[in-house]
Amino acid sequence: MKVFSKIYMxxxxxxxxxxxxxxVIYSFNEAGELGSFSRVSLYWYRQLFRDAKAxxxxxxxxxxxxxxxxxxxxxGTFAALGLDRMRRRxxxxxxxxxxxxxxxxxxxxxxxxxxxxxxASASILxxxxxxxxxxxxxxxxxxxxxxxxLSVRPRFLQMDRNLTxxxxxxxxxxxxxxxxxxxxxxxxxxxxxxxxxxxxxxxxFVISHFVSSPDFQTLPLYIYNQTAHQVKFxxxxxxxxxxxxxxxxxLIINFAGTFGETNNNKIxxxxxxxxxx
Amino acid sequence: MKxxxxxxxxRGISKSFDGETVLDNIDLDIHDKExxxxxxxxxxxxxxxxxxxxxxxxxxxxxxFFEGKLINDLPPYRRQVNTVFxxxxxxxxxNVFENIAFGLRIKKLxxxxxxxxxxxxxxxxxxxxxEKRHVSTLSGGQQQRVAIARALVNNPKVLLLDExxxxxxxxxxxxxxxxxxxxxxxxxxxxxxxxxxxxxALTMSDTVVVMSEGRIQQIGSPVDIYNEPVNAFVADxxxxxxxxxxxxxxxxxxxxxxxVFSCLDYGFEKNEPVDIVIRPEDVDxxxxxxxxxxxxxxxxxxxxVHYEVIVEIDGFKWMIQTTDYVAPxxxxxxxxxPDAIHVMKKSQYSGKIGDYSSYSEELExxxxxxxxxxxxxxxxx
Amino acid sequence: MRSSxxxxxxxxxxxxxxxxxWAILFIVAPLLFVIYxxxxxxxGNITLKNLASLADYSNxxxxxxxxxxxxxxxxxxxxxxxxxxxxxxxxxxxxxLLLLLMLPMWISLLIRTYSLMALLDNxxxxxxxxxxLGFERIKIIGTGGAVILGMIYDFLPYMVxxxxxxxxxxxxxxxxxxADLGCNGLQVLGRVILPLxxxxxxxxITMVFVPSISTFYISQKLGGGAFxxxxxxxxxxxxHPSTYHTGAAISLVMMILIIISVAIMNRFxxxxxxxxx
Numbered sequence: 017m018k019v020f021s022k023i024y025m026x027x028x029x030x031x032x033x034x035x036x037x038x039x040v041i042y043s044f045n046e047a048g049e050l051g052s053f054s055r056v057s058l059y060w061y062r063q064l065f066r067d068a069k070a071x072x073x074x075x076x077x078x079x080x081x082x083x084x085x086x087x088x089x090x091x092g093t094f095a096a097l098g099l100d101r102m103r104r105r106x107x108x109x110x111x112x113x114x115x116x117x118x119x120x121x122x123x124x125x126x127x128x129x130x131x132x133x134x135x136a137s138a139s140i141l142x143x144x145x146x147x148x149x150x151x152x153x154x155x156x157x158x159x160x161x162x163x164x165x166l167s168v169r170p171r172f173l174q175m176d177r178n179l180t181x182x183x184x185x186x187x188x189x190x191x192x193x194x195x196x197x198x199x200x201x202x203x204x205x206x207x208x209x210x211x212x213x214x215x216x217x218x219x220x221f222v223i224s225h226f227v228s229s230p231d232f233q234t235l236p237l238y239i240y241n242q243t244a245h246q247v248k249f250x251x252x253x254x255x256x257x258x259x260x261x262x263x264x265x266x267l268i269i270n271f272a273g274t275f276g277e278t279n280n281n282k283i284x285x286x287x288x289x290x291x292x293x
Numbered sequence: 294m295k296x297x298x299x300x301x302x303x304r305g306i307s308k309s310f311d312g313e314t315v316l317d318n319i320d321l322d323i324h325d326k327e328x329x330x331x332x333x334x335x336x337x338x339x340x341x342x343x344x345x346x347x348x349x350x351x352x353x354x355x356x357x358f359f360e361g362k363l364i365n366d367l368p369p370y371r372r373q374v375n376t377v378f379x380x381x382x383x384x385x386x387x388n389v390f391e392n393i394a395f396g397l398r399i400k401k402l403x404x405x406x407x408x409x410x411x412x413x414x415x416x417x418x419x420x421x422x423x424e425k426r427h428v429s430t431l432s433g434g435q436q437q438r439v440a441i442a443r444a445l446v447n448n449p450k451v452l453l454l455d456e457x458x459x460x461x462x463x464x465x466x467x468x469x470x471x472x473x474x475x476x477x478x479x480x481x482x483x484x485x486x487x488x489x490x491x492x493x494a495l496t497m498s499d500t501v502v503v504m505s506e507g508r509i510q511q512i513g514s515p516v517d518i519y520n521e522p523v524n525a526f527v528a529d530x531x532x533x534x535x536x537x538x539x540x541x542x543x544x545x546x547x548x549x550x551x552x553v554f555s556c557l558d559y560g561f562e563k564n565e566p567v568d569i570v571i572r573p574e575d576v577d578x579x580x581x582x583x584x585x586x587x588x589x590x591x592x593x594x595x596x597x598v599h600y601e602v603i604v605e606i607d608g609f610k611w612m613i614q615t616t617d618y619v620a621p622x623x624x625x626x627x628x629x630x631p632d633a634i635h636v637m638k639k640s641q642y643s644g645k646i647g648d649y650s651s652y653s654e655e656l657e658x659x660x661x662x663x664x665x666x667x668x669x670x671x672x673x674x
Numbered sequence: 675m676r677s678s679x680x681x682x683x684x685x686x687x688x689x690x691x692x693x694x695x696w697a698i699l700f701i702v703a704p705l706l707f708v709i710y711x712x713x714x715x716x717x718g719n720i721t722l723k724n725l726a727s728l729a730d731y732s733n734x735x736x737x738x739x740x741x742x743x744x745x746x747x748x749x750x751x752x753x754x755x756x757x758x759x760x761x762x763x764x765x766x767x768x769x770x771l772l773l774l775l776m777l778p779m780w781i782s783l784l785i786r787t788y789s790l791m792a793l794l795d796n797x798x799x800x801x802x803x804x805x806x807l808g809f810e811r812i813k814i815i816g817t818g819g820a821v822i823l824g825m826i827y828d829f830l831p832y833m834v835x836x837x838x839x840x841x842x843x844x845x846x847x848x849x850x851x852x853a854d855l856g857c858n859g860l861q862v863l864g865r866v867i868l869p870l871x872x873x874x875x876x877x878x879i880t881m882v883f884v885p886s887i888s889t890f891y892i893s894q895k896l897g898g899g900a901f902x903x904x905x906x907x908x909x910x911x912x913x914h915p916s917t918y919h920t921g922a923a924i925s926l927v928m929m930i931l932i933i934i935s936v937a938i939m940n941r942f943x944x945x946x947x948x949x950x951x
Binding site: 176178179181182183184185186187188189190192196197200201 | 347348349368369370374375376378379380382383384385386395396399400443444447
């Protein structure tokens with residue numbers, strides 16, 4: 017059984033990773049065709065680095081990811097705070113249902129709905145070009161907010177109400193209690209929401225495909241356009257670089273996360289122990 | 294304990310949540326330097342009373358006075374009281390030192406004073422050397438001490454403790470009871486303590502306030518509460534009791550279980566129906582011929598120091614604690630001294646509790662008590 | 675514990691307001707525009723023509739549903755054992771396996787689809803390998819199988835992750851209790867583990883089915899244009915303003931279908947306890 021499970025896992029993960037590995041390997045193939053592997057070289061990387069458009073879209077992607085994730089984190093964190101303080105359950109539920117729409121809906125529907133919204137409202141307001149940088153920021157912020165709320169709200173729910181009361185008891189005014197006690201407690205949620213938003217924004221292709229314009233291209237859009245008609249090996253190089261940066265980012269988060277998580281686990285274990293005795 | 298001055302005065306406090314009355318017209322005086330315990334089953338309103346004193350709840354009606362000043366609307370951070378919360382509520386992002394220093398930092402004291410006072414507190418609660426420890430690495434008892442230190446370091450006039458020992462195991466709980474009492478005597482701070490554990494209340498308190506269904510049933514010293522319960526609820530909640538239906542024939546003479554007994558109680562109407570309380574340890578098992586009442590032994594349980602014997606007399610099951618072995622199924626007599634008989638006025642609790650026919654399910658008795666609908670009879674003392 | 679209501683400032687209660695405004699503007703309003711476009715013609719007159727014309731697309735709907743269904747089913751059959759084996763691994767191994775599973779999820783599906791192309795292409799590695807071993811070259815790209823394979827490859831991690839999460843949280847005492855009560859290994863799986871992991875299965879199915887049925891990129895790249903799915907149709911309609919109305923109508927119908935099926939699935943998972951093998 018043990019052996020079988022290992023073989024099975026090995027096979028499925030091989031299936032998951034084989035294509036990625038092939039892509040990475042072929043990005044170093046100077047021949048520039050899939051049929052034969054001539055020589056290991058950085059030729060396609062050099063080609064890529066000569067591509068001003070690739071840099072332009074990288075810049076756009078990073079700008080967009082930072083702007084939309086920060087914006088979404090601010091709005092989402094305040095929203096989680098407001099939801100936490102809200103007393104009427106039906107209002108809270110209504111807000112949460114609307115919030116969940118972008119996560120439930122297929123991306124393509126979110127994309128076309130926003131495109132229609134931008135196009136129609138621009139024609140109502142008499143604006144010339146509705147799509148571009150602004151529409152992209154709005155769209156990305158919109159699909160990031162639910163993820164921020166989703167990662168901040170549980171922190172509020174997990175928080176012992178007595179913590180806030182203890183701060184008040186020890187002389188904090190309500191606003192000081194928030195900054196000295198509640199904010200530190202929800203910070204891990206805020207950070208994970210921020211990171212999630214950042215990566216979702218970097219990754220997004222489908223929604224961007226509908227709300228962007230040719231003069232504001234992000235990396236995924238650039239890759240899509242470049243590979244629409246033929247195989248381009250400089251794109252292999254670009255994808256390899258993206259995969260590498262994701263790998264590094266994921267490893268960093270994972271090791272940073274290990275620390276926080278063990279701490280949480282310890283607290284949980286202690287609590288469990290006490291409640292049992 | 295001398296009761297010099299009233300520190301906190303509650304007058305006519307009522308509070309309800311979602312239409313459900315939790316506190317019903319509470320009057321209570323709390324004296325300076327007193328260890329007072331609010332005791333009652335869950336849902337009796339004891340925690341709400343504490344939270345009103347702490348400023349976490351506002352009463353729907355009634356007044357809260359602190360040193361003679363009305364403080365109904367004073368927020369918690371302006372009150373001279375501090376709280377030890379039920380599950381301690383230590384700040385998870387701060388270490389032991391910073392948790393204790395929290396209130397002092399809010400007051401913007403200088404670093405040096407903070408350090409001295411935190412050190413003093415750590416010494417007081419026996420946690421020297423724990424400054425740098427993270428609170429999540431502490432045991433329950435240690436967290437408890439940090440919570441106490443964090444509250445006491447602010448020199449409050451009053452310390453509120455909300456079931457602080459509930460999460461600890463039995464042995465640790467006993468140790469902490471003594472320690473809390475010592476701390477209270479050393480610091481001369483008024484302690485208001487909330488618990489559902491009657492033994493805890495009797496062990497530590499100067500004054501016990503027994504509560505049920507949002508009302509105060511009895512206020513008194515532990516000895517008074519135990520020996521002179523005012524009604525069947527208090528008698529049953531504090532310790533073990535046999536509670537029987539009786540009639541007060543005249544002063545010093547009562548009748549129950551078909552027999553007339555002399556007792557030390559007086560001041561009732563002639564032939565007034567009453568509740569009779571007899572503590573299990575006050576009943577002697579004697580040979581049938583010497584017994585005032587006769588019954589059959591149903592169950593005998595060895596409890597270490599004594600045997601717990603259930604004797605059925607006239608359909609009523611008595612609990613008797615005796616150091617002498619009694620054989621099951623035997624017919625025995627019982628003997629009761631006049632001073633062991635305590636007579637109480639009838640109350641809404643009469644007849645609901647006090648029989649040991651289902652004695653092993655004592656806890657169920659209590660939950661039954663909670664389900665009694667609010668009665669028309671008022672019996673505040 | 676009841677929390678005190680008195681110390682809530684107006685600011686705290688208004689904290690959710692920016693999010694509410696944002697959600698109304700950029701989530702609700704765009705969806706209303708979809709409905710509006712679906713129900714009007716180019717002149718802005720209300721019409722049911724767009725919705726009626728959807729009958730022409732019924733074959734595409736059917737094809738999309740069957741492709742997505744097959745892909746989801748295979749993902750489940752492939753993913754459940756993987757999630758199960760992963761959950762039974764030792765704690766450090768589980769961490770590593772989880773990381774291995776998450777990495778592909780973080781890589782844009784654009785890149786992963788693209789990498790699959792490199793592997794399956796007519797001149798790709800697989801065919802080169804086959805030819806060098808003396809086999810016939812097989813045409814994979816442009817077949818229905820390639821499209822389904824693309825869906826499986828892209829979305830398999832989304833099936834595994836929720837099932838894995840539920841399985842790791844499963845209290846091992848349930849398994850011990852079942853064994854204690856006389857279940858053999860297979861019976862434990864069928865009577866305890868499977869029913870208890872149903873919520874994970876349901877959310878896995880949703881997470882694979884929804885993007886599969888709405889994809890347009892996978893069918894474009896791997897279907898070689900031979901298979902038009904709903905996503906492709908929608909995407910094509912939004913290339914030109916004159917067909918926005920039809921596109922909106924298709925999106926609307928797809929959205930409603932998905933909402934209904936997700937709602938049914940969620941109901942199923944709420945009553946999950948009653949599932950007996």
